[in-house]
Amino acid sequence: MKIILLVLTLIGVCTNIQAKDRLDVYEDFDIGTELVSMTMVKVDPNMEDMYLAGLQQSWAKAVQIQKDMGYIKDWKIYASELPLTGDFNMLLVVTYEKLSDLEPSKKKYEAFMKKWGEDNQTMSEELSAGYPKIRTLTGEYMLREIILK
Structure with missing residues (x-):
């Protein structure tokens, strides 16, 4: 038993094992360049299918473009397997390659609106006007990945 303790002590001293109480950015972990926007939604009971139908015609169509x-x-889009528990039961998630993708751009806006069209814009406004009757937005987060080394 004494030999085992002696060997373990020698290994610890020779390899200088240290536990860190905090990590240093770029030394111990990297920060990813992607950003993830997550919108938490609490859809009223039995309204998930109605809300999804609206999202399919509006939000999903727009983000796909x-x-x-x-x-x-x-x-x-993520839906909870336990929709009646917690502060939200659906997540709307958008992933951006880099922060600059979020910068305002008249050129990008005009190109998008040309593809989106006035008919889609009108329909989307009409659909989203009814969303407060069937859902509540409970939070929004912008996240970056932490990559441990």
Whole structure:
């Protein structure tokens, strides 16, 4: 037993094992360049299908156009398996390649609006006007990945 303790002590001293109480950026971890925007939504009971139908015609259609144009990297919708628990039961997620993708751009806006069109804009405004009756936005977050080394 004494030999095992002696060996472990020697290993610890020889390898200078130290536990850090905090990590240093770029030394111990990197910060990713992608940004993820997450909108938390609390959809009223039995209204998920109605809300999804509206999203399909408005939000999902718009972010897919943005993805096709290269303005965003990806988008997703997540629904809770336990929709009656917690502060939200649906997530609307948009992934951006880099922070500069969020910068205002008249050129990008006009190109998007040309593809989106007036008919989609009118329809989207009409649909979204009814959303407060079936859902509540409970939070929005902009996140970056932390990459531990």
